[in-house]
Amino acid sequence: MQLSPLQSRLAASVIASFLVIVLYLFLFAPRFAVAADFGHIPSSLDSDGDFYDIDDTVGSFDALGPSYEPDFALFDRSIIGRAPDGTKPLDADRPTKGNISPGNTIGYVFEVASVSGRSAQWPETSYELRRSLVGPRASADDEEDDELSEDSVVVARQASKTLYISANTCDQPGRKSPDQTTMDPPQLTLFVSTSNDNTSPGPDKEQGAQKAIVFDEGAVMYNTSFDGDVYFSISAPNVSEDYFSASSLYNYEVAVSLSGYHHSYDTVTQPNLYWVDSDTSSALLTTRNLTSKPNQVISTPPYTVFVQNTKNLNINGIKKSYCGLTNWAQIRPLRDGSSQATMGLRQGGVSNLTMQEFYITGLNASTNYTGIVALNTNSTLQKRQQGGSGGGVVVFNPIDFNTKPSKYLLINYVGTMLTLVSDGACTFLFNLTLCTETRYAVPGNPDKFPNGTALAAFYDEYTQTMWDNFDKVLQQTPCQAPATQKYSLARGCDDCKQAYKNWLCSVAIPRCEDFSSPDQSYLQMRNINKPFPNGTLVDQGIRDAFGQMKAYNSSRNLEIDDKIEPGPYKEVLPCDYLCYELVKSCPASIGFACPLPGSRFSFNTSYAVPDTDKKLSCNYPGSAYYPSSATAMGVSWASMAVLVLMPLLLAS
Numbered sequence: 001m002q003l004s005p006l007q008s009r010l011a012a013s014v015i016a017s018f019l020v021i022v023l024y025l026f027l028f029a030p031r032f033a034v035a036a037d038f039g040h041i042p043s044s045l046d047s048d049g050d051f052y053d054i055d056d057t058v059g060s061f062d063a064l065g066p067s068y069e070p071d072f073a074l075f076d077r078s079i080i081g082r083a084p085d086g087t088k089p090l091d092a093d094r095p096t097k098g099n100i101s102p103g104n105t106i107g108y109v110f111e112v113a114s115v116s117g118r119s120a121q122w123p124e125t126s127y128e129l130r131r132s133l134v135g136p137r138a139s140a141d142d143e144e145d146d147e148l149s150e151d152s153v154v155v156a157r158q159a160s161k162t163l164y165i166s167a168n169t170c171d172q173p174g175r176k177s178p179d180q181t182t183m184d185p186p187q188l189t190l191f192v193s194t195s196n197d198n199t200s201p202g203p204d205k206e207q208g209a210q211k212a213i214v215f216d217e218g219a220v221m222y223n224t225s226f227d228g229d230v231y232f233s234i235s236a237p238n239v240s241e242d243y244f245s246a247s248s249l250y251n252y253e254v255a256v257s258l259s260g261y262h263h264s265y266d267t268v269t270q271p272n273l274y275w276v277d278s279d280t281s282s283a284l285l286t287t288r289n290l291t292s293k294p295n296q297v298i299s300t301p302p303y304t305v306f307v308q309n310t311k312n313l314n315i316n317g318i319k320k321s322y323c324g325l326t327n328w329a330q331i332r333p334l335r336d337g338s339s340q341a342t343m344g345l346r347q348g349g350v351s352n353l354t355m356q357e358f359y360i361t362g363l364n365a366s367t368n369y370t371g372i373v374a375l376n377t378n379s380t381l382q383k384r385q386q387g388g389s390g391g392g393v394v395v396f397n398p399i400d401f402n403t404k405p406s407k408y409l410l411i412n413y414v415g416t417m418l419t420l421v422s423d424g425a426c427t428f429l430f431n432l433t434l435c436t437e438t439r440y441a442v443p444g445n446p447d448k449f450p451n452g453t454a455l456a457a458f459y460d461e462y463t464q465t466m467w468d469n470f471d472k473v474l475q476q477t478p479c480q481a482p483a484t485q486k487y488s489l490a491r492g493c494d495d496c497k498q499a500y501k502n503w504l505c506s507v508a509i510p511r512c513e514d515f516s517s518p519d520q521s522y523l524q525m526r527n528i529n530k531p532f533p534n535g536t537l538v539d540q541g542i543r544d545a546f547g548q549m550k551a552y553n554s555s556r557n558l559e560i561d562d563k564i565e566p567g568p569y570k571e572v573l574p575c576d577y578l579c580y581e582l583v584k585s586c587p588a589s590i591g592f593a594c595p596l597p598g599s600r601f602s603f604n605t606s607y608a609v610p611d612t613d614k615k616l617s618c619n620y621p622g623s624a625y626y627p628s629s630a631t632a633m634g635v636s637w638a639s640m641a642v643l644v645l646m647p648l649l650l651a652s
């Protein structure tokens with residue numbers, strides 16, 4: 001058919017237009033659907049099924065990117081699938097458990113197709129996608145060129161993502177005998193390959209083509225950037241049948257994520273757990289402040305605590321594994337919700353911040369323990385929207401603590417059974433009425449005060465009497481007077497009251513250490529002429545040397561000796577700055593005075609100088625075994641003490 005020039009130009013332009021439309025539909029039409037579907041994503045995050053359906057539609061979007069993969073909805077994964085047999089696909093943020101027998105390897109693949117377009121999981125990019133898709137294009141269709149380049153930018157940002165692989169060992173082969181202490185069960189190994197040439201990494205493959213990471217105390221964390229599928233495997237070593245029951249399996253949990261490790265352990269920051277004090281059978285542990293302002297509210301205690309007798313080897317090899325500790329730690333939360341650890345939130349301390357406390361009972365006397373705190377932030381929609389790690393577990397560094405020795409065994413002959421009847425003199429005390437910050441072991445006597453309630457009542461009554469007397473005296477000083485008649489412009493009666501309370505609670509309620517604890521400059525022997533509860537006396541040499549001195553042969557307040565009769569003990573001396581602060585804050589007319597450090601003797605038996613190199617160097621409200629120098633809290637306490645102390649030392 002002959003066409004006139006005009007007709008042929010018309011035909012050409014019709015054909016061109018048609019091609020443009022076809023091209024347009026091919027390239028962009030699916031994305032209108034995407035744009036519409038994106039609106040549903042937040043609600044469909046809850047039900048993962050819907051969400052994955054969307055993935056495939058969005059797959060075409062990646063076709064524009066440099067990391068082109070034929071992941072169209074048309075070709076589903078079963079056609080393209082390259083994963084070798086037996087390799088399990090693992091989706092992001094879906095922790096999976098597995099059993100593995102020694103000497104075997106289990107392979108996994110993280111398919112890049114499983115995340116294409118799961119942009120809602122990456123909040124930053126999701127925002128950009130929405131802007132470029134819904135924003136300009138909906139309003140102006142003729143800016144395609146701009147949008148193309150905009151899209152390329154978006155895709156380019158997606159191209160190099162980081163994959164976080166993490167795993168925890170939940171069970172490991174058991175020891176043949178608990179006495180077998182020479183060897184811990186060997187660790188699992190993670191093998192990772194990002195190359196299609198090595199789709200089943202493992203111990204038998206050439207090491208250059210893969211990365212091998214041995215678990216550390218039952219935990220592994222590895223990240224890699226990826227633009228294709230990532231192959232990895234968990235491999236169990238051969239286990240010596242001489243030492244371990246070879247029939248038993250390893251059990252592990254593995255997870256991949258694009259936003260952070262699902263299983264992590266923290267060896268960099270502080271253990272986040274501190275030992276406050278203990279007596280013969282219980283201990284109090286605390287976290288640092290969980291808040292930074294007094295008015296911040298935390299409703300549920302976030303941490304979990306695990307405690308293990310250091311002689312018990314069950315958690316050796318899995319100390320950084322959350323599920324390992326959950327299965328094997330001696331003291332752990334039980335499935336029925338009970339635990340030997342009672343926990344709660346407490347607001348207090350100098351800054352009036354919230355901390356989480358753990359009161360551990362049922363411990364053995366004179367025993368060393370390890371405490372480990374862990375966090376389980378279950379994955380929630382909220383977390384993801386905030387760009388959080390998508391939930392997971394964090395295990396912190398362990399701390400060591402111990403219990404005090406049992407003072408005496410009263411032996412009951414019931415057949416041949418020996419019964420522990422009485423515990424040591426130092427009894428852990430907390431929950432006092434006036435001295436709310438007092439939470440440590442105090443001189444006690446299990447025969448006269450069989451339970452903490454009765455002992456607390458004694459100290460409460462005693463401190464309350466002292467407080468009432470002080471209050472009467474303070475009322476006679478001109479507190480409410482106009483500024484010109486006040487005793488001090490800088491300090492008021494409230495400062496004086498607070499300083500007196502801090503001093504009174506530290507001085508009237510001695511912090512008790514067992515008499516057997518090694519000598520320290522901050523430990524003062526008390527009551528040494530009295531017999532121990534088992535009837536024996538303190539070493540003759542010590543009694544000859546110090547028995548005549550009041551500071552050694554009695555308690556600081558005689559009522560303790562009269563009413564409690566604790567026997568000999570050692571007192572952790574109060575910090576000197578508590579006294580200086582009292583003298584500075586209260587009217588001189590009340591007549592408080594501190595022993596001068598120059599008068600070395602009475603000073604040494606009454607107060608101790610804070611020492612940042614020691615975990616505990618003197619007693620103050622809220623004292624605990626904070627790591628020397630390193631902690632924020634330890635430092636702030638100590639520097640506060642030095643500030644208070646310096647002017648006085650210089651002046652004297």
Ligand SMILES: *[C@@H]1O[C@H](CO)[C@@H](O)[C@H](O)[C@H]1NC(C)=O
Binds near residue numbers: 222223
């Ligand atoms: C990723 O791994 C590298 C070394 O392999 C490491 O330096 C980096 O800290 C890791 N990133 C994260 C977030 O753990």
Ligand SMILES: *[C@@H]1O[C@H](CO)[C@@H](O)[C@H](O)[C@H]1NC(C)=O
Binds near residue numbers: 290291292
């Ligand atoms: C604890 O309190 C201090 C200030 O007293 C603050 O700087 C710190 O951030 C708080 N810790 C946490 C974990 O919020």
Ligand SMILES: *[C@@H]1O[C@H](CO)[C@@H](O)[C@H](O)[C@H]1NC(C)=O
Binds near residue numbers: 364
């Ligand atoms: C206490 O000691 C007994 C006997 O040695 C032991 O079986 C038990 O596990 C110990 N308990 C704790 C919590 O240390």
Ligand SMILES: *[C@@H]1O[C@H](CO)[C@@H](O)[C@H](O)[C@H]1NC(C)=O
Binds near residue numbers: 376379
């Ligand atoms: C997270 O929470 C869901 C539902 O609330 C629960 O089924 C799942 O077991 C939890 N995961 C962990 C690790 O606690």
Ligand SMILES: *[C@@H]1O[C@H](CO)[C@@H](O)[C@H](O)[C@H]1NC(C)=O
Binds near residue numbers: 406408532534535536
């Ligand atoms: C009595 O108790 C003291 C202090 O705990 C201890 O050193 C001593 O060995 C005990 N004596 C007897 C006979 O148990």
Ligand SMILES: *[C@@H]1O[C@H](CO)[C@@H](O)[C@H](O)[C@H]1NC(C)=O
Binds near residue numbers: 431
């Ligand atoms: C603390 O004492 C109050 C009453 O004085 C009591 O109701 C509460 O149960 C005590 N708390 C603990 C943990 O013992």
Ligand SMILES: *[C@@H]1O[C@H](CO)[C@@H](O)[C@H](O)[C@H]1NC(C)=O
Binds near residue numbers: 451454
């Ligand atoms: C505590 O001891 C006192 C006697 O000192 C007794 O009256 C009281 O019932 C005891 N309380 C408990 C809970 O055992």
Ligand SMILES: *[C@@H]1O[C@H](CO)[C@@H](O)[C@H](O)[C@H]1NC(C)=O
Binds near residue numbers: 521600601604
């Ligand atoms: C007091 O304690 C200091 C430091 O611990 C020591 O050097 C000094 O000798 C002691 N003085 C007396 C009299 O014990």
